[in-house]
Amino acid sequence: MSGSPQDPTRMPGRGVPRHLEDNVMEGRLALADREAWAESQFCDAELGDARRTKRLVTLAAMMAGNSSGSIPQQTGGGAAMKAAYRLFAADGVTHAAVCQPHFELxxxxxxxxxxxxxxxxxxxxxxxxxxxxxxxxxxxxxxxxxxxxxxxxxxxxxxxxxxxxxxxxxxxxxxxxxxxxxxxxxxxxxxxxxxxxxxxxxxxxxxxxxxxxxxxxxxxxxxxxxxxxxxxxxxxxxxxxxxxxxxxxxxxxxxxxxxxxxxxxxxxxxxxxxxxxxxxxxxxxxxxxxxxxxxxxxxxxxxxxxxxxxxxxxxxxxxxxxxxxxxxxxxxxxxxxxxxxxxxxxxxxxxxxxxxxxxxxxxxxxKCEKTGCQVEMRRLEHADRLEPLIGLLSVLAVCLLQLKFVARDQPQTPARDLFEEAMVEVMARYLDRPAKTLTTAEFWRGIGRLGGHPGRKGDGPIGWLRAWRGWQSFQLIMLGAHLSSPQGPERCG
Missing domain, CATH: 3.90.350.10 (Transposase Inhibitor Protein From Tn5; Chain A, domain 1)
Incomplete structure (x- = not known):
């Protein structure tokens, strides 16, 4: 496997935006930039063909947008769905090969x-x-x-x-x-x-x-x-x-x-x-x-x-x-x-x-695997095909687990430093707060509210499940904002 962890010349998270380079192992990267997260976790997977690795990265980014959905839901059906099934049926696509880059990171x-x-x-x-x-x-x-x-x-x-x-x-x-x-x-x-x-x-x-x-x-x-x-x-x-x-x-x-x-x-x-x-x-x-x-x-x-x-x-x-x-x-x-x-x-x-x-x-x-990623609901014809899919979802499950630490570690950091500008603008309107001063903690409380977290003093911090549910709801709000605006934000997450 190229780029072993002992190689000091290797830069983890190849293709990750500069302001996120230090966060390739943090769950928020999958929220802030799904494509960059997928690239950081799977770009070095050796699957016997560079096109398979590219397909794996693309599929991982799709799954990060809807972790609990089925493959047809995650890919939108059609050619992308068929490509996903072909990927997991390929001889060189094994559980070990899919997971190895994440293990090394x-x-x-x-x-x-x-x-x-x-x-x-x-x-x-x-x-x-x-x-x-x-x-x-x-x-x-x-x-x-x-x-x-x-x-x-x-x-x-x-x-x-x-x-x-x-x-x-x-x-x-x-x-x-x-x-x-x-x-x-x-x-x-x-x-x-x-x-x-x-x-x-x-x-x-x-x-x-x-x-x-x-x-x-x-x-x-x-x-x-x-x-x-x-x-x-x-x-x-x-x-x-x-x-x-x-x-x-x-x-x-x-x-x-x-x-x-x-x-x-x-x-x-x-x-x-x-x-x-x-x-x-x-x-x-x-x-x-x-x-x-x-x-x-x-x-x-x-x-x-x-x-x-x-x-x-x-x-x-x-x-x-x-x-x-x-x-x-x-x-x-x-x-x-x-x-x-x-x-x-x-x-x-x-x-x-x-x-x-x-x-x-x-x-x-x-729980992140079984509930957040619905691992046991996956339907492929052989366990040898299931295993690499489960491996991909397990890496995504780690991301879900890390979500609960987003607001805890940097509560007063401006939300614009961690999330895309369009996301901050939409969340600020949802919370009726000025976007320029919106903090990470306030942004995350909005995500928790969308996920069903009451936000009272005795309710404790937002757990990963409500955070992910809130993020899924927020993605729909972002899609609506994108479609309703003639210019629209360049990206919806």
Whole structure:
């Protein structure tokens, strides 16, 4: 692939207007200039023919204008629609080829920061109702559902708590197995490592590899990633990890041998944190005081797993975050985490405990894919054709996720610095404000109002879904302004 992230001569975002060059990984670029965003994300895709790459860029710009629409809606039908279907049917158009430029841009961004969290999770894509699609695999537990398992790694800046982009994405198909075959843990451990579903997590860490000198990457995961192989692979790659515990492992402590959960719950609290949490089934979030404790442990390899029983033990820290005094009738909150980050100081312990909260970002990304981009509603004849389309939409989903940060980061910046002049003029008329003094925050409140955000003090910031709905409505207003004016704005976004 030309223009690797290690090439200092490569200028990311080729073809991007000068005032937007530093923002090729920001969601607002897809709003301010869809063509420039598409060029920045896909112009280096190697699809076996330069005409295919050009078509991919054109199609991405079309999809950015209507992320949830079908291909006929996004392209306007006719020749453009047929060209899109031909593109995804071409042999050289694979998921890896479509996504590689975005992966490289994300890797470059993650290499320029001292610390980056790499949040990993598996998402199930259900295509059961698309009965004519070939190449899918079973999902669920023997219920006849068909689809794909998508493994994602989302890079997040822990300082700004902003998503940088996807570092890795891969689709897996479960093999068809007779009912009861390798169903228990002993049976799964008898499989070769590469045939286990747990290998999906390990393969992602291995594919991402080592960070550049002076940079720390921290793999963050939920209980599904609590695997000795994950910790071992992260150690081999020189990366850190912060993962929620699922298994009650054998450990060594300063006092001797113990079990992980028992030891974690025996540690005295070292600090408290106030967090805002929405309990399961609750309508509104509430402020909760949580206790935090932590201590050093050594994880011992699993004796029953032949692949790991001879591996070296792993030194790390265990962190417990819990609610000491839950309200009556509420289940007490508790998280037990393992991390390679040193938590000797209270500051480091608090940072790690709060850092796990960034894992919610990938859940939001999954919503952007499924709701904002309607990934599961796509209809192509084979999974090999679906995958590159899903890859394109996943890059667009990152853009949707980043939208919620537009007004937060530069609220008082003049809207004209971030959006096209015609857009600012139309929004100013909608809000009955002077265009010259309209700020980014005011412009974005107008977008939120169009998307259904009430804008009251207690309503919180505008989320990505209402932001995108508002933007879609604003595009229709812009189209009306363009058609009703004899001169009209040169472009409508």
């Amino acid at each position: 994300t890797r470059q961004a993650a290499s320029e920061l001292p610390l980056v969290f790499l949040v990993q999770d598996t998402m199930v894509l259900n295509f059961t109702t698309h009965q004519s699609c070939q190449g899918l695999g079973p999902i669920g537990e023997g219920n006849g559902l068909r689809g794909l398992h998508q493994q994602n790694v989302l890079a997040v800046d822990p300082r700004t708590r902003r998503p940088l982009g996807l570092m890795y994405q891969k689709h897996h198909r479960r093999a068809e197995r007779p009912k009861g075959s390798h169903a228990n843990r002993t049976g799964r451990r008898a499989l070769p490592l590469e045939q286990r579903e747990s290998y999906w997590w390990i393969a992602a860490i291995r594919a991402i590899g080592r960070p550049p000198p002076g940079v720390r990457w921290v793999h963050v995961g939920d209980r599904g990633e609590d695997l000795f192989g994950v910790y071992d692979e992260a150690r081999r790659q020189g990366t850190d990890w912060l993962i929620r515990v699922c298994q009650d492992r054998r450990i060594l402590t300063p006092e001797g041998k113990d079990r992980l959960l028992r030891y974690a719950r025996s540690l005295a609290p070292r600090m408290q944190q106030m967090v805002s949490i929405r309990r399961r089934g609750a309508g509104v979030p509430e402020d909760v005081t949580l206790c935090v404790s932590g201590g050093p442990v050594t994880l011992l390899p699993c004796r029953e797993d032949a692949h790991y029983r001879h591996r070296d033990p792993i030194c790390c820290w265990v962190i417990r975050v819990w609610e000491a005094s839950p309200p009556p009738g509420a289940e007490p909150l508790e998280w037990i985490l393992c991390t390679s980050l040193c938590c000797q100081s209270e500051e480091a312990l608090g940072f790690a405990a709060q850092g796990y909260g960034l894992r919610w970002m990938i859940e939001e990304f999954h």
